[in-house]
Amino acid sequence: MLIAQVLAGDRPALRRITERLLPRVRTTVTYMVGGHAERDDLVQRALLEVLKSLKGFRGESRFETWVDRIVGRTAMRQIRRFRRREKLVTPMAELPESREEGPIEDPVALKAVRERMSQLLTQLPEERRHAVVLRLVHGYSIQEIAAMTATNFNTVRDRLRVGRAELRKLVETDADLMTLGRGRVP
Amino acid sequence: MKQNDCERALAITEALDAGASLPDAERAWLAQHQSVCARCYVEAKVVATLALAVGDDDHFPADALSDRRQVQQVVTAFQEDVAQASSRAPALLAWRWLLGGGLAAASAAVVLMVWAPWSGSLTPQLLLMAASQDRAVFAPAEGQTLTTDREELAVALGERARLLVAPQTTVQLAKLHGGVELELLRGRLHLDVNPSGNHVPVAVVTDDGRMEVKGTIFEVAASDAGVDLRVLRGVVEVQRPGRPAQRVSQQHLNLRRSAPPESLPEADAERLRTMSRRLHLLGAAEDARLSINSTPSGASVRLNGEFLGSTPLFARVKPGVVALEVSAPGVTSVAEQLEVKAGTGVMRSYLLQAPVKLAAVPPADFNDDLEASTSATREPQAHTRRATKPSKPSELLLEEAQVAREAQAWRKAADSYRTLVNRYPDEPLAHVASVSLADLLLEHLHKPREALQLCSAYLNKNPNGAVAEEASLCEIRALKALGRARDEAASIRQFVARFRDSSHAATLRARLGELEAADKR
Numbered sequence: 001m002l003i004a005q006v007l008a009g010d011r012p013a014l015r016r017i018t019e020r021l022l023p024r025v026r027t028t029v030t031y032m033v034g035g036h037a038e039r040d041d042l043v044q045r046a047l048l049e050v051l052k053s054l055k056g057f058r059g060e061s062r063f064e065t066w067v068d069r070i071v072g073r074t075a076m077r078q079i080r081r082f083r084r085r086e087k088l089v090t091p092m093a094e095l096p097e098s099r100e101e102g103p104i105e106d107p108v109a110l111k112a113v114r115e116r117m118s119q120l121l122t123q124l125p126e127e128r129r130h131a132v133v134l135r136l137v138h139g140y141s142i143q144e145i146a147a148m149t150a151t152n153f154n155t156v157r158d159r160l161r162v163g164r165a166e167l168r169k170l171v172e173t174d175a176d177l178m179t180l181g182r183g184r185v186p
Numbered sequence: 187m188k189q190n191d192c193e194r195a196l197a198i199t200e201a202l203d204a205g206a207s208l209p210d211a212e213r214a215w216l217a218q219h220q221s222v223c224a225r226c227y228v229e230a231k232v233v234a235t236l237a238l239a240v241g242d243d244d245h246f247p248a249d250a251l252s253d254r255r256q257v258q259q260v261v262t263a264f265q266e267d268v269a270q271a272s273s274r275a276p277a278l279l280a281w282r283w284l285l286g287g288g289l290a291a292a293s294a295a296v297v298l299m300v301w302a303p304w305s306g307s308l309t310p311q312l313l314l315m316a317a318s319q320d321r322a323v324f325a326p327a328e329g330q331t332l333t334t335d336r337e338e339l340a341v342a343l344g345e346r347a348r349l350l351v352a353p354q355t356t357v358q359l360a361k362l363h364g365g366v367e368l369e370l371l372r373g374r375l376h377l378d379v380n381p382s383g384n385h386v387p388v389a390v391v392t393d394d395g396r397m398e399v400k401g402t403i404f405e406v407a408a409s410d411a412g413v414d415l416r417v418l419r420g421v422v423e424v425q426r427p428g429r430p431a432q433r434v435s436q437q438h439l440n441l442r443r444s445a446p447p448e449s450l451p452e453a454d455a456e457r458l459r460t461m462s463r464r465l466h467l468l469g470a471a472e473d474a475r476l477s478i479n480s481t482p483s484g485a486s487v488r489l490n491g492e493f494l495g496s497t498p499l500f501a502r503v504k505p506g507v508v509a510l511e512v513s514a515p516g517v518t519s520v521a522e523q524l525e526v527k528a529g530t531g532v533m534r535s536y537l538l539q540a541p542v543k544l545a546a547v548p549p550a551d552f553n554d555d556l557e558a559s560t561s562a563t564r565e566p567q568a569h570t571r572r573a574t575k576p577s578k579p580s581e582l583l584l585e586e587a588q589v590a591r592e593a594q595a596w597r598k599a600a601d602s603y604r605t606l607v608n609r610y611p612d613e614p615l616a617h618v619a620s621v622s623l624a625d626l627l628l629e630h631l632h633k634p635r636e637a638l639q640l641c642s643a644y645l646n647k648n649p650n651g652a653v654a655e656e657a658s659l660c661e662i663r664a665l666k667a668l669g670r671a672r673d674e675a676a677s678i679r680q681f682v683a684r685f686r687d688s689s690h691a692a693t694l695r696a697r698l699g700e701l702e703a704a705d706k707r
């Protein structure tokens with residue numbers, strides 16, 4: 001209904017749908033590019049792309065799935081542009097200087113962990129990062145990811161396997177994150 | 187913890203990823219293992235933080251104001267796209283939204299009639315929307331009332347006339363067919379009408395009389411004190427009932443007072459010239475869209491040195507390479523060269539922060555560069571620093587370096603990288619920045635020795651670091667620049683052995699062949 005209103009030129013509906021999509025798009029983009037200086041621009045580009053593509057949404061998949069696919073595609077395209085422009089730099093946001101061990105549900109700790117994870121994710125090669133984000137962030141199955149990215153099942157599975165292993169290695173070598181496991185067998 | 191257990195845990199996780207149906211015992215084992223193994227526990231825990239739960243889409247919430255601005259920018263850009271499409275297809279009128287907000291009572295009324303040689307209807311193009319509020323979102327159309335609050339709007343009326351609507355102004359696009367009729371209810375309008383042909387008559391009608399204007403730059407302001415007409419260029423003929431026609435040229439006339447026109451004060455003339463220069467920066471129709479945001483908002487945006495408006499700002503500009511500068515009092519301004527292409531949009535968001543005095547002592551070899559590039563600003567920086575934050579986040583320093591680098595301000599970029607490296611020596615970001623600095627010193631500042639030191643230091647500290655390949659390449663290039671052929675050959679050997687699949691490997695092998703041949707000779 002909301003989509004139909006937007007397509008009919010209803011401005012409040014346009015605003016509502018943009019407001020509703022913004023958090024999800026921002027989350028996806030942040031996991032794709034980390035704390036990149038142009039993250040907000042990228043979020044806007046992705047949202048614009050979604051809005052411009054609305055008339056092509058035929059309801060063949062969940063709306064969120066359709067949105068995630070467009071956002072992922074837009075983000076990957078942009079990441080490649082960033083890469084060409086600033087190939088040496090992997091920007092990172094800062095973590096708090098020290099963090100007491102505590103429940104990860106603590107909003108501050110949770111935010112810090114998510115930010116750190118978004119930074120670590122940017123160290124994965126593009127295709128693997130895409131697969132990992134779609135699986136771990138959005139919870140899509142390998143079949144769904146294969147359909148979304150027009151890639152075969154085995155390729156996605158391999159990307160995910162290697163991406164997960166790389167991410168695991170990055171997490172293991174991250175002193176801040178490993179403090180979460182204090183008190184357990186190393 | 188046994189390594190085999192962790193491998194089994196990974197295998198179970200991968201099987202779950204692949205959608206395999208596993209016995210409960212396997213899942214239970216995995217949960218038990220994760221609860222006791224630090225590595226698997228942390229991995230499971232942090233991976234769980236990534237998952238988007240229903241109703242919890244916002245892992246990186248922003249403040250409400252910046253959310254609203256972001257939504258606003260997207261909505262505006264989208265509407266512009268639609269408006270552009272509808273201007274190509276006149277039947278598509280669905281995207282004409284009236285401005286919200288009530289009209290203030292008119293303190294004076296001016297009807298400005300522009301009889302430009304347009305045939306048929308005219309689709310005005312919104313050119314500039316600066317420091318806009320939510321309600322100033324629209325695609326201009328006939329009958330529409332434009333009410334500005336703190337924002338400024340610029341509208342192209344066909345190709346030959348441009349209108350700048352000042353803040354606190356209400357104007358109605360009364361007629362767009364067979365000419366343009368604008369009704370100014372309050373506030374100030376600046377018009378730039380270029381004649382095409384011999385005469386382009388423009389009529390300004392008020393209760394007090396009628397003014398006919400020929401191709402000219404002029405301004406009309408309506409307030410309680412009456413209607414003020416200021417003409418910078420061209421001629422305005424004023425006709426009022428019971429009075430002879432009066433010609434106004436480079437003069438100021440108040441229509442309510444009976445005093446004769448006065449010569450235009452230089453301050454007014456300069457203001458009109460500035461307005462015209464601003465309008466001439468703007469484009470229309472197929473030109474490029476520029477959307478500039480900043481935190482904090484309200485920063486001045488300059489294009490090619492000319493003030494364009496305040497952030498958040500939306501503008502259509504003429505295509506080409508433009509010098510963009512965003513500045514505000516007490517913060518470090520940012521400058522960037524942008525290439526804006528016809529029919530495309532460029533969006534930028536800047537985080538503006540107070541400048542920081544360099545804290546660490548740079549290596550001796552860098553002193554000359556530093557003095558040259560920072561001495562002019564050192565004192566103000568120190569002053570600002572006392573009044574604001576004591577230090578700058580590393581990310582911002584990196585951003586500064588990148589902005590300077592894009593603007594080809596190599597020394598400024600090097601300063602920012604160096605500050606980052608010195609101030610946050612233990613941060614991964616600083617390690618990466620040291621390689622960027624080395625690359626810049628080698629490529630643009632002709633300092634291969636320093637570049638070599640930085641690369642070697644990075645590789646010693648981070649042999650498997652994220653930019654080890656780039657650091658190795660930089661080291662090889664630095665050795666080449668220093669003429670140390672044997673060391674260069676040794677570095678190339680290490681590189682090709684280690685980064686076998688690198689896109690540079692083939693070139694480097696060829697170079698190695700040359701070096702070895704030369705060595706034999």
